[in-house]
């Protein structure tokens with residue numbers, strides 16, 4: 001496995017230079033683009049990695065999976081009154097469907113959907129970001145994880161688009177808390193810094209029928225776990241979910257920090273990271289790395 005990961009690293013490093021680091025969040029634009037990491041964490045607790053797998057990066061939209069998990073644990077089926085389960089076919093920060101569809105976002109992974117989920121978590125926790133941070137630290141087995149204040153502040157300063165979505169949903173009656181407070185929680189969650197190893201471990205419960213082996217906790221039921229994986233397979237990569245299904249064939253979640261996590265159900269979780277993005281806001285080298293991985297071992301949830 002180590003040799004395979006090294007060969008994938010060699011294959012994708014030459015792609016660095018062909019994408020573009022996210023710059024709509026100014027604090028992210030200063031990241032060194034010349035980095036690639038990959039880590040695999042198996043259901044037996046084996047860890048494999050290559051490249052800069054221990055370099056921390058901004059997890060961004062990958063945090064939406066942690067928020068969704070916390071919301072499912074508390075709200076169960078009721079939450080689906082407020083957010084859909086269909087792919088959007090639009091960029092992650094698009095506003096167009098929201099008005100046509102009466103303020104109910106298509107799915108929990110586009111920004112509008114994640115903001116509704118953050119609103120749910122805001123109603124439930126006195127300190128929503130700290131509850132989330134605690135949850136992520138446990139899942140990753142790393143008590144030192146924290147949010148990058150510079151990134152969170154930069155996101156808040158340039159919040160117009162996310163704020164527009166949240167206020168539009170409030171106008172439709174699908175937002176209960178103070179918009180600015182929810183935006184702070186949401187940006188702090190997105191600004192969590194983690195590395196490939198942390199993320200592969202933190203997502204391992206989704207490969208293991210909801211069970212997290214290092215905490216000994218059942219995070220989600222087996223049924224809820226397959227449901228989350230289903231949503232990740234259909235919407236985790238936004239308007240590139242179809243392309244990801246075609247090339248990689250696994251449930252996955254990307255973030256504009258350049259990380260992508262993918263799940264091989266009943267076997268392992270994998271995280272790749274390289275900061276330069278393609279047009280859909282997904283890591284360019286990361287996509288190719290996951291394709292090479294699934295191809296060389298012949299893994300896909302589609303048979």
Ligand SMILES: NC(=O)CC[C@H](N)C(=O)O
Nearest residue numbers: 060061092111190255256
């Ligand atoms: N796709 C992403 O990673 C986007 C997350 C980012 N924090 C935003 O709200 O725009």
